Amino acid sequence: MADHRAPEQDVSLKLFVVLSKAYRSLMDQAMRDMRNHGLSPSEFGILEVLYAKGRTPIQQIAGKMLLTSGTMTYNIDKLEDKGLIRRVLSREDRRVVFAELTEQGTGMFDDIFPRHADKIHDMMGVLTAEEQQEAIRLLKLLGKGGAD
Numbered sequence: 001m002a003d004h005r006a007p008e009q010d011v012s013l014k015l016f017v018v019l020s021k022a023y024r025s026l027m028d029q030a031m032r033d034m035r036n037h038g039l040s041p042s043e044f045g046i047l048e049v050l051y052a053k054g055r056t057p058i059q060q061i062a063g064k065m066l067l068t069s070g071t072m073t074y075n076i077d078k079l080e081d082k083g084l085i086r087r088v089l090s091r092e093d094r095r096v097v098f099a100e101l102t103e104q105g106t107g108m109f110d111d112i113f114p115r116h117a118d119k120i121h122d123m124m125g126v127l128t129a130e131e132q133q134e135a136i137r138l139l140k141l142l143g144k145g146g147a148d
Helices: 007-036 041-053 058-065 069-081 103-124 129-146
Strands: 085-089 097-101
Touching: 007 041, 007 103, 041 058, 041 069, 041 085, 041 097, 041 103, 058 069, 058 097, 069 085, 097 103
Parallel strands: none
Antiparallel strands: 085 097
């Protein structure tokens, strides 16, 4: 069977494969680091949102992380059992439940987040700062082109 792909198509396919492999490799390293701190990637992500934003409605966290309500509840329960977060009922709207870091959760994240950020920085260190900025620009452009 003859190959009817244009050379540009070959480059696009190669870019897709290389990008997929790079993503998988980077995510594997990042997830290994999260697990080394005793957290699943979902748990780490929830803590990261709360660390950056403070008290946040649980539903908003789920939306940011693209987690189902069941998965979110499971992870919130686990983090609460570990003493890292607490649920807080809204005084204005009984349907809204917030999550916030406990003192223990804040202390833990104060310790592990800088080290995790250093790990990410080291992984990206194969590119210069200028190359990283260019990669950000190109990936944003690629993301917009892939949106329907």
